[in-house]
Amino acid sequence: MVALTSNNLTVRVYGLLIRNNAVLVSDEFRMGMFMTKFPGGGMELGEGLHDCLKREWMEELGLEIDIVSHFYTTDYYVKSAFDNRQLLSVYYLVAMKKNEDPITDESEIIKDNLLENFQRFRWIALQHLNPTDFTFEIDKKVASLLVDNVT
Numbered sequence: 001m002v003a004l005t006s007n008n009l010t011v012r013v014y015g016l017l018i019r020n021n022a023v024l025v026s027d028e029f030r031m032g033m034f035m036t037k038f039p040g041g042g043m044e045l046g047e048g049l050h051d052c053l054k055r056e057w058m059e060e061l062g063l064e065i066d067i068v069s070h071f072y073t074t075d076y077y078v079k080s081a082f083d084n085r086q087l088l089s090v091y092y093l094v095a096m097k098k099n100e101d102p103i104t105d106e107s108e109i110i111k112d113n114l115l116e117n118f119q120r121f122r123w124i125a126l127q128h129l130n131p132t133d134f135t136f137e138i139d140k141k142v143a144s145l146l147v148d149n150v151t
Contacts, residue, residue, distance in 0.1 A: 010085045013053040014040030014139075015094035016071055016146065022123035023146065025133070026060070029119075031082060035135035038091065038142065039121065049090055057094070060119065064097040072145055078138050089138050 016038060017024040026039045041056040043049065050067050057065045071091040078087040124133060129147050131140035 008085050010080055010083075010087050011043040011049075011052075012040060012087065012089045013043055013049050013056065014038040014089065014091045014142075015053055015057055015065060016091055016142075017065070017094050017096065018126070019123070021127070022125045023129060024121055025124055027120045027122065033135075036133055037135060037139050040091075049092075053092060053094070061121065063100060065094040066097060068093040068095050072142055074138060081136060087138070091142050 014037075024039060026037055028035050028037065039057060039060060040053060041060070043052040047055070053067065054065060057063050069092065071093050073091070074087065074089045078089070079085075080087045126147065129143055131143040131147075134140045134143055
């Protein structure tokens with residue numbers, strides 16, 4: 001058996017922001033691939049989970065957040081979609097420190113004309129949230145859990 005190390009493990013942390021019965025999602029184009037996922041990203045060496053999530057939200061959305069509570073941590077093997085590393089994902093319910101709306105553009109995305117590192121945020125009403133809205137299996141599972149917990 002091979003020990004998990006930083007060479008074969010990726011830790012990612014995501015925030016679930018719920019407001020007015022809707023959850024915030026991120027549409028992104030990275031590594032030649034369009035994806036819909038929850039906002040967050042990869043933990044860096046020397047960071048804790050909370051620090052990572054707060055940094056990611058500040059970098060991506062320019063928002064300061066509070067961590068409200070733990071929601072879900074991967075409890076089964078997930079292979080990264082981008083390499084042969086094992087993926088460990090941690091999801092937290094979050095709240096904004098200030099009452100700001102991170103959405104600035106509601107226009108339809110034309111996926112054929114996206115540039116690398118494109119990112120846009122949008123709200124999905126919880127009553128319309130469907131696991132198939134998401135690109136990655138772990139986000140689909142979390143979306144399903146979120147629907148189960150709010151209905």
